[in-house]
Amino acid sequence: MSVRVLVAGDDFVLNRLLIAALGRATTADLDIREISLPWPSVPFGRVAEVDEASGTEEQLIEALDGAEICLTQMAPLTERILASAPGLKLFGISRGGPVNANLEAATRHGVAVTYAPGRNAQATAEHTVGMILAALRRIPETHADLTAGTWRGDYYEYDRVGPELAGSTVGLVGYGAIGSLVARMLRGLGAEVIVHDPYVKPDLVEELVGLDELLSRSQIVSLHARVTAETAGMIGAAQIAALPPDAVLVNCARGSLLDYDAVCDALDSGHLYGAAFDVFPSEPIPAGSRLLSTPHVVLTPHLAGASKQTAANAARLVAADAGRYLSGQPLLHCANPRGATA
Structure with missing residues (x-):
């Protein structure tokens, strides 16, 4: 049975980079759904209780229907989104820190949040x-x-x-x-x-x-x-x-x-x-x-980390942890280890 994955990239960490990295990280049968977020053309901001996010709660709730894994850079992970996505188990944020995720709520809902330290x-x-x-x-x-x-x-x-x-x-x-x-x-x-x-x-x-x-x-x-x-x-x-x-x-x-x-x-x-x-x-x-x-x-407008290599590194790091999750291995960059075992 295939595993449904939501890939929610943007105009920097592209969907195609995330999908290609995921293909290198696992041979599992995946059902991949894509949405594109408007960052950086539209600046990130606060979404409900999380900061520096792109997209809306409504957009994520709809796109996460049936998804077990989500790979993103800027998508918000809020209490409301988590409550509406009971099948979600892994939320991979391809940033140096998971600032756009409510880690406490993710842990309570049994969702592991991974990130990409050192990407840029x-x-x-x-x-x-x-x-x-x-x-x-x-x-x-x-x-x-x-x-x-x-x-x-x-x-x-x-x-x-x-x-x-x-x-x-x-x-x-x-x-x-x-x-x-x-x-x-x-x-x-x-x-x-x-x-x-x-x-x-x-x-x-x-x-x-x-x-x-x-x-x-x-x-x-x-x-x-x-x-x-x-x-x-x-x-x-x-x-x-x-x-x-x-x-x-x-x-x-x-x-x-x-x-x-x-x-x-x-x-x-x-x-x-x-x-x-x-x-x-x-x-x-x-x-x-x-x-x-x-x-x-x-x-300069907060672009010190903006390079093609940064985007590729970001995709590779979160996809690698998705591969570990799918093969039952411990996650390497988990921001809330209790969420991985809840």
């Missing part, structure tokens, strides 16, 4: 290094001047130029899959890397320091921490003031780690040389945000 680590690390270089060398600003017909020779004045990355001290706040890759890339470019991460073992890092020391020594600070009760808002006005003059601050992790008004104040005053952000406290950035008018800020 390489892409995000590369983007981070690019953002650092863009901020140091004023690349977006000089490009904008040239396309507007202005040749700005004054960018060559000594008091306007930034430091080279080689020989600079870069402080990384967080040393997980992304932070450790950023460190390797920066060392390859000749930077000195120091790290603050209370969860990492000292023998895994060349130089592990406290946050205060990292801030006082770093010409460039890049954030790579997860958001927790302890890390939310961890970089505010006091921490920015502790940075050396003309430092650069980069955030490609999560917007809630940082006080962006304090960054704008430091840029306006000249204390910071520059900043580069891929994530924001509210996305999309609201019209009238200070970030859109403050000088020396490089902005």
Whole structure:
């Protein structure tokens, strides 16, 4: 008897990638149903009690009829959806964290939720290094001047130029899959890397320091921490003031780690040389945000992890756990292990 699978991809993690990965992960007889969600053309948002989701509860309830497995990136998994899908046993979210799933409700309903840790680590690390270089060398600003017909020779004045990355001290706040890759890339470019991460073992890092020391020594600070009760808002006005003059601050992790008004104040005053952000406290950035008018800020729209390899990795990781489920093996990336045994 075939197993019904709902594949709910979008315009990044495509249905065809998920289906192809599933075909490589299992030889089971599958009855595959597809729906396509509108992300990223339509920004994700809150759906009932879950965040960062695409699609509606009604759409998922209808599509999950009879499904035992769902593979998706952005589809919501809410209490209402779970109550309407009694046959569902596995919900695979092809993201670095299952933020669009109600894990407590999934566990109560006996649904295992898997995810795809590290799927975008390489892409995000590369983007981070690019953002650092863009901020140091004023690349977006000089490009904008040239396309507007202005040749700005004054960018060559000594008091306007930034430091080279080689020989600079870069402080990384967080040393997980992304932070450790950023460190390797920066060392390859000749930077000195120091790290603050209370969860990492000292023998895994060349130089592990406290946050205060990292801030006082770093010409460039890049954030790579997860958001927790302890890390939310961890970089505010006091921490920015502790940075050396003309430092650069980069955030490609999560917007809630940082006080962006304090960054704008430091840029306006000249204390910071520059900043580069891929994530924001509210996305999309609201019209009238200070970030859109403050000088020396490089902005990208939360796309650090956007690469073809990321999409393929995401599909492969959740499909692999679907294959394990179908063959009775333990799940490798289960966010709620009790849900797998309920």
